[in-house]
Amino acid sequence: MLTxxxxxxxxxxxxxxxxxxxxxxxxxxxxxxxxxxVKPARELFATPPRLIxxxxxxxxxxxxxxxxxxxxxxxxxxxxxxxTVLALIIGALAAYAFAQWKFRGREGLFFLSLIGRMFPPxxxxxxxxxxxxxVRLMDTHIALILIYIAFLLPLIVLILREFFAxxxxxxCECARIDGCSNFQIxxxxxxxxxxxxxxxxGVLAFVNAWDEFLFALILTxxxxxxxxxxxxTFVEGEGMVQWGxxxxxxxxxxxxxxLFMVFLQKFLVRGMTLGALKG
Amino acid sequence: xxxxxxxxxxxxxxxxxxxxxxMLVYILVWRxxxxxxxxxxxxxSWNIMYRREPVFVGLQNYAELVRDTRFHHxxxxxxxxxxxxxxxxxxIGTVLAVVMDEVLRGKxxxxxxxxxxxxxxxxxxxxxxxxxxxxxxxPLNYFAQLLGMQKANWLGSSSTAIWAxxxxxxxxxxxxxxxxxxxxxxxIPVTLVEAARIxxxxxxxxxxxxxxxxxxxxxxxxxxxRAMDAFRVFPxxxxxxxxxxxxxxxxxxxxxxxxxxxxxxxxxxxxxxxVMLILLMIVYGAYLNQRLLRGKQ
Numbered sequence: 344m345l346t347x348x349x350x351x352x353x354x355x356x357x358x359x360x361x362x363x364x365x366x367x368x369x370x371x372x373x374x375x376x377x378x379x380x381v382k383p384a385r386e387l388f389a390t391p392p393r394l395i396x397x398x399x400x401x402x403x404x405x406x407x408x409x410x411x412x413x414x415x416x417x418x419x420x421x422x423x424x425x426x427t428v429l430a431l432i433i434g435a436l437a438a439y440a441f442a443q444w445k446f447r448g449r450e451g452l453f454f455l456s457l458i459g460r461m462f463p464p465x466x467x468x469x470x471x472x473x474x475x476x477x478v479r480l481m482d483t484h485i486a487l488i489l490i491y492i493a494f495l496l497p498l499i500v501l502i503l504r505e506f507f508a509x510x511x512x513x514x515c516e517c518a519r520i521d522g523c524s525n526f527q528i529x530x531x532x533x534x535x536x537x538x539x540x541x542x543x544x545g546v547l548a549f550v551n552a553w554d555e556f557l558f559a560l561i562l563t564x565x566x567x568x569x570x571x572x573x574x575x576t577f578v579e580g581e582g583m584v585q586w587g588x589x590x591x592x593x594x595x596x597x598x599x600x601x602l603f604m605v606f607l608q609k610f611l612v613r614g615m616t617l618g619a620l621k622g
Numbered sequence: 623x624x625x626x627x628x629x630x631x632x633x634x635x636x637x638x639x640x641x642x643x644x645m646l647v648y649i650l651v652w653r654x655x656x657x658x659x660x661x662x663x664x665x666x667s668w669n670i671m672y673r674r675e676p677v678f679v680g681l682q683n684y685a686e687l688v689r690d691t692r693f694h695h696x697x698x699x700x701x702x703x704x705x706x707x708x709x710x711x712x713x714i715g716t717v718l719a720v721v722m723d724e725v726l727r728g729k730x731x732x733x734x735x736x737x738x739x740x741x742x743x744x745x746x747x748x749x750x751x752x753x754x755x756x757x758x759x760x761p762l763n764y765f766a767q768l769l770g771m772q773k774a775n776w777l778g779s780s781s782t783a784i785w786a787x788x789x790x791x792x793x794x795x796x797x798x799x800x801x802x803x804x805x806x807x808x809x810i811p812v813t814l815v816e817a818a819r820i821x822x823x824x825x826x827x828x829x830x831x832x833x834x835x836x837x838x839x840x841x842x843x844x845x846x847x848r849a850m851d852a853f854r855v856f857p858x859x860x861x862x863x864x865x866x867x868x869x870x871x872x873x874x875x876x877x878x879x880x881x882x883x884x885x886x887x888x889x890x891x892x893x894x895x896x897v898m899l900i901l902l903m904i905v906y907g908a909y910l911n912q913r914l915l916r917g918k919q
Contacts, residue, residue: 358725362732365718368751369736372750373795379753392761433644440641446633458653464900465854465875467656469663469882469892470684473670483709493652496645525637554743556857561883571745571857578749578861589749596746604741607733611741614800 373597380590387586402587407595411587415573418502418597422484423552424570425577428490431545432501433492435507439529441500443515444508453504457497464494465557472561484567495548506540525551544612550600550611569598632816663892671886683893691892698900703784703873704853707791710882712845713794715799719834722800723807733804740797748861751790755862761907780870783863787871790858799844806840812826836889848908850902874898 379387381398441453471490480486510533518528534541561567563596568576574592581588603611633639655814661683662685668676686695718736739747754762757775769772776786810833818828865880867871872880872895882891882892 345678358721360724361721363717365722365736369738370795372754373738373742375754376750383692388759388832390759391764394760394761433648437642437645442636443639444631446631446636446638449635452642452646453634455649458649462653462657463850463902466660466895467653467854468661468878469888469895470656472883473659473888477885490652493648496648517811524640529641550741550765556743556745556860557879557905561879565880571743574749575745575861577856579864586753589753593746593749597742598656600677600741603739604734606731608869610849612737617629622644 355389363371376590376593378590379586380594381585382590384587390436403591406585406588406591412485412592414572415568416570417568418484418571419553420565422487422491423549425484425488426495426552427458427545427548428549429488430492430499431494431541434496434544435503435534435541436529437496438503439502439507441504441532442510456500464490468557468561471558475562481568482564482568486562487555487559487567487569490562491552493554495551495554498551499544499548501539502544503537506537510536520536539610543613546603546607550603553599653919660895663889664896666889666892668889669886670888676889678904679770679889682889682914684897686890687893692869692872693874693877696872696874697870698876699784699870700853700855700898701789703788703855704849705742707788707852707855708845708849709794709796710788710792711799711848712841714796714802715801715836715844716841718796719800719803720829723804727808727872737797737801739794740801742794744794744862746855747790747794747878748858751786751793752862755786777863778867780867783867783871787858787862790862791855799841801845802840803837804838810836843909846905850909851907853902853905854898883884 373523375394378394378396380397380402381400382393383399383401385394386393407416429472438458441456463568473483475486475490514532514536515528518532553569555569556571556575559572560575563569563572570592574589574596577585577589577592631638633642645909663676665677665678665680667679667682668674721879722736732833754760755776757778758761758774763773763774776782810873814832823831854875855873856879859871859873859876860879863871865876875898878891878898881887881894
């Protein structure tokens, strides 16, 4: 650009410096975790700490395959995916009801469906622990799936109501004249026209379920242990002497979110801002 | 968002009922019932380790909480964490958004990189910072030494531990405020700014009279959302210090977990939860109030 060189000098340089500092501040911690996970064992405790290394995947093989930690990631995938799909089904139905029909008490019920925002999951931890113990579902996938659905519903209803309300009413009316039932209109018209919204809600829900720590910590011990809990208990236990392994678990725990960020950032950000601002 | 012109049905007569039913049942079983159960538990003395039946003790648990200095300290830690984290995150996030707004228009990748921490698992964030802070071999101590500072055990000393955790929280959540303020900034109509400029308003005036008022609501809402989350911070503290050293970083959430799942006093733990919930609802009330005010404007 051919704007005055004075402007170029001051402003651009300051902004550039801020950007660089900001990027180092943001990226260095994650980079250090990554470099820890790929360092050969003898370099891990070197002083000064090595910031560049010849990467090796041997630590990944050791902790994930030999020590069989891959199981906890499989658990996390099963639990987060099941909870997301089921919560999307239940939540989409409800969101459609809120967007489509006017009925007495609608606002009140909508408010009720957002109850998760008011009463964070934390407040139900003790009774849910007792309930799960009572029905003998401790350390099972199904227990966490059932609970996570409850956590994900507010988020999904909030996002999808917005998207469903934007589906043109005329399309639904035409379908109705053609003899479609309410349910058919929903599955054949509204859902296909709201794929973006469903994707945004789904990505955000999956990430939330994947990241949940508190309930997974209390309700699982081995068979259904999830990735964050495996990481958390590893830090408490041998993690501070097995840095490499710790790095691997950390990287694998943040991997799904990083992938979503790269490929679906638009949806993630949209879900996050919508959830925050309209909540 | 009125979709039909008919007058509202009763829910029972509306086709909406069938669509809502699964969710309503779900909320009832997994949210409302446990919440009421917590209230009931809070009036009981019940240690689940000794297979005894729960005993109804009325408000005795609450009376005990009033005297329990450990609980007071935990609340103090939670509030301290909430105020400092929210305050600094709002300042950092807002300033960065205002400074970077123009630079970031159309630069999705750069924005994505800056936002990254907020998408990371809090347990992983705790782990990352625990490695960085490691007293003998961690990189931060190495850099500190290069700058001529003494090696320090940030997480292991009761005066610095809470600040060390706060740094990790600020690292993770400033981008959240940044994102919300940035969205608000980019929603300000360009014509408005242009009009002001034509009328001869300087940059500072435009910022004070247009930009600031247009983003204040968002900043406030963002701060409240952060405050509610920061108040019950758990994973970061659990991973980085476990509440220690001593009880220096023992927040209310940590204490509830210890009470209920290490001492197995579920009744007493439940009463702590209820107190926390009431405090949270006060914050939430402020949030709703703000929304209503904004709705009226």
